[in-house]
Amino acid sequence: MNIALVGYGKMGRLIERTALVRGHVIIAVIDPFAEGVAADGRVIGKTVADIGGGVNVAIEFSSPASAVGNIKALLAAGIPVVTGTTGWYDQLAEVEAVAKATDGSLVWSSNYSIGVRLFLKIAAFAANAADLYEEYDIAGYESHHNKKADSPSGTAKTLVEKVLAAQTRKTKAVYDKLDRPPAKDELHFASIRTGSDPGTHAVFFDSNADTIEIIHRVRNREGFASGAVRAAEWLAATPRRGVFTLDDML
Numbered sequence: 001m002n003i004a005l006v007g008y009g010k011m012g013r014l015i016e017r018t019a020l021v022r023g024h025v026i027i028a029v030i031d032p033f034a035e036g037v038a039a040d041g042r043v044i045g046k047t048v049a050d051i052g053g054g055v056n057v058a059i060e061f062s063s064p065a066s067a068v069g070n071i072k073a074l075l076a077a078g079i080p081v082v083t084g085t086t087g088w089y090d091q092l093a094e095v096e097a098v099a100k101a102t103d104g105s106l107v108w109s110s111n112y113s114i115g116v117r118l119f120l121k122i123a124a125f126a127a128n129a130a131d132l133y134e135e136y137d138i139a140g141y142e143s144h145h146n147k148k149a150d151s152p153s154g155t156a157k158t159l160v161e162k163v164l165a166a167q168t169r170k171t172k173a174v175y176d177k178l179d180r181p182p183a184k185d186e187l188h189f190a191s192i193r194t195g196s197d198p199g200t201h202a203v204f205f206d207s208n209a210d211t212i213e214i215i216h217r218v219r220n221r222e223g224f225a226s227g228a229v230r231a232a233e234w235l236a237a238t239p240r241r242g243v244f245t246l247d248d249m250l
């Protein structure tokens, strides 16, 4: 597969390494600010217009301010796009309209970690299965490095939403500390801030007899790069037209 990388920062460079290992060719690299050349010696171009022919798919990880312009230009050039850039989703409808008008194809996701997606599915499946057995109470926690400003994490909120939707006994989440026993329908979810943990999420099902604990631990950004390259492979493998998310691929 011939890939054009649009955005050659931390993610673009990691995606390049991941794509080369998976046997793909980086045919163009577009970044107006990055210095030097790509790992395979290819010179870095400034705009999407600098991409030549023969591209099967573009992988776009740039900045919130540049993503929409890049995506539209790629769609107009007939190049399928996988984008991981965040912070532009208020313009999603506009991008969808361009994809429709150009009969183009786009995958977007704010989190390309396939492990996180699998974890969310497994957690929801477990909550649904445990719903039959009243003796299992449900709770969870997330842990992140001590520089993280917010809590709970966005992934924790998604996890809790999926667990709540998959069963009937818990109807709401409590993220704050409790100075009382939780109500039966409350799912208590705690946040821990410590050290350099890049992200841990856990949900557990607890009975008198045992605990079932399902945990996802991030080790590095490679999971995001691998998911983006796999999304590009999925998009380029068959001529899919339209706008997709990672869930469609999985």
Ligand SMILES: NC(=O)c1ccc[n+]([C@@H]2O[C@H](COP(=O)([O-])OP(=O)(O)OC[C@H]3O[C@@H](n4cnc5c(N)ncnc54)[C@H](O)[C@@H]3O)[C@@H](O)[C@H]2O)c1
Residues within 6 Å of the ligand: 006, 007, 008, 009, 010, 011, 012, 030, 031, 032, 033, 034, 046, 061, 062, 063, 064, 066, 070, 083, 084, 085, 086, 087, 109, 110, 111, 112, 113, 224
């Ligand atoms: N979806 C996911 O799974 C996921 C994972 C990690 C990061 N991200 C997002 O991806 C984006 C990039 O992350 P990063 O860590 O690589 O950032 P980064 O700052 O290291 O790199 C961004 C690069 O984009 C380049 N750029 C700026 N304007 C451009 C333009 N018009 N065209 C092409 N390139 C341009 C910059 O020069 C820079 O090299 C961010 O929005 C980040 O939040 C998403």
